[in-house]
Amino acid sequence: MPRSPTTMAAIRRLQPGRLTVIGTVLAVVAGSFAYAGGWLSPDRISPERVVNALSARGGNPVGHRRNHSKGICFTGQFEANGAGAGLSTASVLAAGRYPVTGRFAIATGDPAAPDASGRVRSMAIRIAAPNGQEWRSGMNNIPVFPVATVEAFYEQVLAARALPATGKPDPEALRAFAARHPEAAAFNQWARTAPWTTSFAEESYNSLNAFRFIDAAGLRRSVRWSMRATLPQAASSQEALARLGPDALEQDLETRLQAGPLRWHLVVTIAGPDDPTEDATRAWPADREQVDVGTLIVERAQDEATGPCRDINYDPLVLPTGIEPSADPILLARSPAYANSFTRREAEQGRAATGMAKPGDRS
Numbered sequence: 001m002p003r004s005p006t007t008m009a010a011i012r013r014l015q016p017g018r019l020t021v022i023g024t025v026l027a028v029v030a031g032s033f034a035y036a037g038g039w040l041s042p043d044r045i046s047p048e049r050v051v052n053a054l055s056a057r058g059g060n061p062v063g064h065r066r067n068h069s070k071g072i073c074f075t076g077q078f079e080a081n082g083a084g085a086g087l088s089t090a091s092v093l094a095a096g097r098y099p100v101t102g103r104f105a106i107a108t109g110d111p112a113a114p115d116a117s118g119r120v121r122s123m124a125i126r127i128a129a130p131n132g133q134e135w136r137s138g139m140n141n142i143p144v145f146p147v148a149t150v151e152a153f154y155e156q157v158l159a160a161r162a163l164p165a166t167g168k169p170d171p172e173a174l175r176a177f178a179a180r181h182p183e184a185a186a187f188n189q190w191a192r193t194a195p196w197t198t199s200f201a202e203e204s205y206n207s208l209n210a211f212r213f214i215d216a217a218g219l220r221r222s223v224r225w226s227m228r229a230t231l232p233q234a235a236s237s238q239e240a241l242a243r244l245g246p247d248a249l250e251q252d253l254e255t256r257l258q259a260g261p262l263r264w265h266l267v268v269t270i271a272g273p274d275d276p277t278e279d280a281t282r283a284w285p286a287d288r289e290q291v292d293v294g295t296l297i298v299e300r301a302q303d304e305a306t307g308p309c310r311d312i313n314y315d316p317l318v319l320p321t322g323i324e325p326s327a328d329p330i331l332l333a334r335s336p337a338y339a340n341s342f343t344r345r346e347a348e349q350g351r352a353a354t355g356m357a358k359p360g361d362r363s
């Protein structure tokens with residue numbers, strides 16, 4: 001459906017020039033990877049349908065991300081130590097300091113969700129190089145992803161959505177999903193047994209999908225990466241987090257940053273020859289070579305509504321020269337879904353400028 005002139009004018013007022021560039025880049029990226037990501041499979045699961053399902057889980061994400069909807073922006077630096085330069089020609093891995101715009105979030109469809117309702121937490125980053133290239137990455141605090149294909153992801157989102165009558169998922173639908181998807185067992189085990197913490201700063205965040213690093217000689221190595229917390233984890237519980245209040249994670253972050261910056265190590269793990277690079281449900285053996293390529297220094301936090309991360313699409317396929325995607329179908333499916341979510345939320349924010357609706361309005 002064509003957008004109304006009012007909406008288009010509002011979008012232009014919101015981000016003159018910038019949206020056009022972002023939109024063009026994303027459309028090309030989305031189109032190139034649509035086939036490989038499974039979007040053109042015969043059962044026609046489209047990005048629109050998956051994002052509709054993410055939007056309909058309860059809560060109202062108008063003007064917000066359709067997944068990981070509740071978050072907080074941060075800014076800081078990535079201090080590359082140079083150890084990654086032998087693995088990839090990416091300019092942000094050459095020793096130096098590069099500005100970062102990031103976002104912590106909980107994986108929910110409800111921007112007003114209490115923090116204790118989100119089992120999965122995330123860190124998204126954009127590292128900017130002086131040559132104009134960027135490395136964007138969205139990472140989760142889980143060791144493996146629950147599913148390996150976009151079809152299974154769609155099925156899982158439908159099974160886990162809250163029923164209007166109870167506000168909770170149908171236990172039978174969850175049981176049926178688990179029976180059909182034994183590959184989700186490792187994730188489910190983590191969800192049942194991993195300690196809850198009361199801080200974004202005590203979590204480590206993983207790329208989960210595999211990528212390829214290309215070195216100066218053109219050699220490609222399959223890798224995954226993690227942002228490893230430098231603070232020890234104080235094991236808590238879901239109940240204790242709930243008692244701290246609905247926005248405890250953001251408050252904790254702001255309090256900690258008043259005392260000084262927070263740090264994570266960016267650790268790259270290199271795959272062995274037989275490690276799966278197209279299946280994010282399977283961890284790699286713990287003894288794989290790991291290279292600490294630098295430190296993320298988080299300096300300031302800012303509300304998402306006015307913060308610099310609001311209008312960034314953390315599309316994991318926005319990569320610098322020297323890093324390329326693997327053929328993991330989940331990775332390739334992410335880009336078109338994020339583009340759909342981004343386009344929708346930016347248009348909704350554009351409408352807010354006309355006074356028709358405000359981000360976060362409840363319908």
Ligand code: HEM
Nearest residue numbers: 065066067068103122124138139140153333337338341342
């Ligand atoms: C087919 C599988 C997936 C789909 C359809 C999907 C969909 C989405 C969507 C629509 C968003 C909101 C994007 C926006 O509006 O900016 C999102 C956010 C996010 N996703 Fe996924 N996702 C998938 C798999 C994954 C995987 C494997 C990871 C691995 C770590 C991941 C990590 C994240 C993170 C960190 C965010 C938040 C980004 C931010 O803070 O802006 N997702 N996802």
